[in-house]
Amino acid sequence: MTFENKITLGYLASLALLLAMGWGVYRTNAAFIESNRSELRSQIFLKELESAHSLVETAESGMRGYVISGQEKFLEQYHQANSRIVEKLEYLSELAEKGGRQEGQLGRVGRLVEEKMAFASVAVQLVRRGNRRAARDTVASAHGKELMDEIRRMVAEIEASENESFEQSERQSMDRSRDAIISRLAMIALSLLLLTGGYLLIMADVSKRRRAEAGLVRAGEDLRRLARRQEAIREEERGRLSRELHDELGQTLTMLQIQAKLLEGRLGGSPARRRDIRRLRASVENAMSTVKRLSLDLRPPMLDDLGIAAAAEWLVKDFCRKAGLRHRVSVEPESLSAPPDVEAALFRILQEAMTNAARHARAGLVTVSLSAGGGWYRLAVSDDGRGFGPATAGARTSLGIMGMRERAGACGGTLEITSRPGRGTTVEVRIPAVEKGEG
The missing domain is CATH 3.30.565.10 (Histidine kinase-like ATPase, C-terminal domain)
Known part of the structure; x- marks a missing residue:
């Protein structure tokens, strides 16, 4: 497997781990949010249930006060509490889990409250008709007390059930937190192993490349030294050739020019001979110029x-x-x-x-x-x-x-x-x- 393939494989594995960790975090957070939402809804449900229970007792107290004293202020207290009880029961119905335990328990409480309010309404109507004794007998009967005790028992049962649900939800949250921490630690450990392996692979490749680069640098230095040596040898050879041209061939051409000039003076003769000798001297001078130019081009002194x-x-x-x-x-x-x-x-x-x-x-x-x-x-x-x-x-x-x-x-x-x-x-x-x- 090539180094690039190893890096690609490590990258894909790390990406998969990150995605898994992200999905796990998402699921855990979603569970926490849902659990918190459920707990908040239950707390509101209990608070409103307690408020409804308090209103029932307020209505009961107002009804009793009106029956005993006949004062209208107690009747007003009764009517206000009675109207709010209906609103509370409707709101509690919206808060209760559909098809769940809360809905069933709330249904029973609602029926008891309705029966209790009907019982109180009978007593109030008797007073309004002027039959206060019958109203007092109704209030003093055991049925009213039994209804109120049953309402208190149902409210206490619902509170106990919700508290138990809170504790169970808390235990589940702690279990999820523990499992999430363990899974994250395991993924982090695996990620560290992958990172360590990737680091070692990269360092091994880097070391290999550095050795190769060092070898290339040494080879380049060797080639450069060799090139300098070859260039020095070429320059030495050019210098030698330049000196040879200047000293040997230059001197030979100089002697040839002198001899041609002497020959021109001694022979005299016809104009044609003198013209040939002048051409010879000109050729020698051109050759001397060429030798000088070549000597300078090879290596200027x-x-x-x-x-x-x-x-x-x-x-x-x-x-x-x-x-x-x-x-x-x-x-x-x-x-x-x-x-x-x-x-x-x-x-x-x-x-x-x-x-x-x-x-x-x-x-x-x-x-x-x-x-x-x-x-x-x-x-x-x-x-x-x-x-x-x-x-x-x-x-x-x-x-x-x-x-x-x-x-x-x-x-x-x-x-x-x-x-x-x-x-x-x-x-x-x-x-x-x-x-x-x-x-």
Whole structure:
């Protein structure tokens, strides 16, 4: 299984655990909310039942007071309590669980209250007809007391039943809470195991990648050292060839020119002979110029004798003179010097950048800046040519540009090319004064 597949599998497993935990939390909270709602409804039910019971007793007290004293204030108390009892019973009916225990118990209480209110109404009607003795006998009968005692017993039974229901609901809530905590702890533990496993997998892969990256860095450093060594060997070979051309072939051509001049003086003769000898001398002079140019192209002596500052100024001026370009050159500091391999790389990059400016950019002005400071050598070559945009940038990855990048990279540096259509091109090279990883 690949590392990506392992990560995907771990992610899916973690997601499943999170969904399971979320569902469990939702179910637990829903159960708690429902339990709280049920408890609140039961508390309201008990409170209203107690209020109804109190109203029944108030109505009973008002009826008795009216029967005994005949005062209207007791009758008003009776009527007010009686009208409110009906409202309370209707509200209690709405609160009671449909088809449940509360509805059955409330039905029995309601019937007893109705019977009790009918009994009280009989006593009140007897008083209003002037038959107070009969009313007192009715109130004093055992039936009224039995009805009131039955109402109190039913109310007490309902309260006891609701309290028992409260305790049972509380136990169930505690059980659900305990189960929810245990399940969450188990899921958290499993999540931690998954996270730990994922962390170990990631760290193992990171360690593997770091080792691979370290190997690539070492290989890159080895390749860069090899490239620098090869470039140094090439520069040495160019220098040797340059000296051989200048010393050996140059001297031979010089002697040949001298001998041709002597031969021209000794032979005299016809104009045709003199013309042939002059042609010979001209050919020798052209050969000497070619040898000199090749020698300078291979390895300018001033790069070894005077350093990169003087060699760069000479290259820019000589190249622009031959190509018909205007130029500006700045070197900071004027005594700038660098290790031989860095100087060789800067010189060759400058050669290629100048060639590109003349060959591709159609420039009229070339600006060259060579500087050293802050632990870096910097070379910038800018032209005012036609430039190029992102659409044609891919075509600009020529062998010359690749060569410049390789030379800069071999010295631990970088090369950047910026250009805009109609705004010219800038080639900028940065090479560290002391390469990382070396003394």
